[in-house]
Amino acid sequence: MTGLKTSQAVDVQVRSRGQVPRGADAYAREKVLAALDHVSEPVLTAQVKLTQQVSGSAARPAAARAVVDVNGRLVRAHVAASTMFEAVDLLRERLTARLARVRRHGPRGLSGTGREAWWDSAGHDHRPHRHHLPAEERRIVRYKAFGQARQTPEDAVIDLEAMDYDFWVFTDLASGYDSVVYRDATTGRHRLASLGPVAQEPEGEGLFSVSTVPVPRSTVPEAVQRLNLTGLPFVFFDDTATGRGSVLYHRYDGHYGLIAPAR
Template identity: 85%
Template sequence: MSGLKTSRAVDVHVRSRGQVPRGADAYAREKVLATLDHVSEPVLAARVKLTQAVSGSAARPAAAQAVVDVNGRLVRAHVAASTMFEAADLLQERLTTRLARARRHGPRGLSGTVREAWWDSAGHEHRPHRQHLPAGERRIERYKSFSPMRQTPEDAVIDLESMDYEFWLFTNLASGYDSVVYRDVRTGHHRLASLGPVGQERDNEELLGVSTVPVPASTVPEAVQRLNLTGLPFVFFNDSATGRGSVLYHRYDGRYGLIAPAR
């Protein structure tokens, strides 16, 4: 007996926000458990969040998110749909894809090219839409301060995709500069931006696009203005108060989030 948990032994914790229909939490739990049945590594924990939007005008008011700890590595999926039960079905599909990709590429390191099969147009289509708030009602709702992980851009891409995020802030292992990798929604390719010059990555631009536009130095309020003017989902900037790379981004609730390295 190995003592490792099977998926059915994992307590899939489901929490709900808004008027989630009766039975949706149990349905989502079973969908996630069915997905975890096919995971050969030990599943240490699984969390699901179901959110039913208050606004009746939202085209896809039901959002479902899952975060699974597979042997110490987090894998995340996030979808939206017209009904919560449909969202649970989509969550199962997207989580299955994320887990398969994480398993194929192993604990660290890519096989093949960085671009290999990461882009999932259907998955992108089912991402939740951001709520629109008037500029005067927007504020920084969440501030995260942490020590960015030192890693290669290739490993940062793996973490970006495993967590189903739009960007991933990290410190480049080779250069020591704060950097960000992100997915270009127009092409599906990954790109890298850094506070300092890039070296070896320029030799592999066919695998990972490198931004040549200098990262602007600005204050947080100036970053807010830039985010509003450009309409981008996030801005990567050199915080003039700290000299570190930070990311200001649009949250799905229409407010802002700020991620900054600990000093």
């Protein structure tokens, strides 16, 4: 007895929100189990959330999200589509790709041959749309803290893609500066921004490029103004109150989220 769960033994927990069509939960369980079929490490948990918006104006009202714990490492996928069954099919594709990439790169980061781009334009096109709220109605409704453990930018990119996020905040292992890696929608590559100087790899060989734009130093209310004026999905800033890097971002519900270092 090894105690490891095979894909068929994993209890895939499916939650529904809204008028999810009948049979979608069983279909999602089947598709996620299929995505886990080639995972050799123990799968500790697998959770799926299906959300059906009631608004008829949404282009892709069906959203599906999966979070899988593979031997202590979280892998996440999030998609939206015009129908729930289409969303579940896309979820399987996106989750399968992320599980394969995490398996290929391994828990210790990138190997010498594993420096290909992570960009998945087709999958990114199926990300859920953010709900629009007037600026005067938006509030910071969620606060998150990023840990004190340091990591390399390469490992940060792996975590970014494994979790299917738009950005990943971390403290750089070599420099000790708070930093962020994110997807550049224009070039399809990852970029790195940091509160301090970082070493940039030669052009064309690195997994990411380094932003040369100075990180703004501001208060949280000033960061809110900057986010609204620029129309960007998030802003990385040097918080004047803490002297640390923080990220203010648009949530899918139309409000704001704030990520700051753990104290």
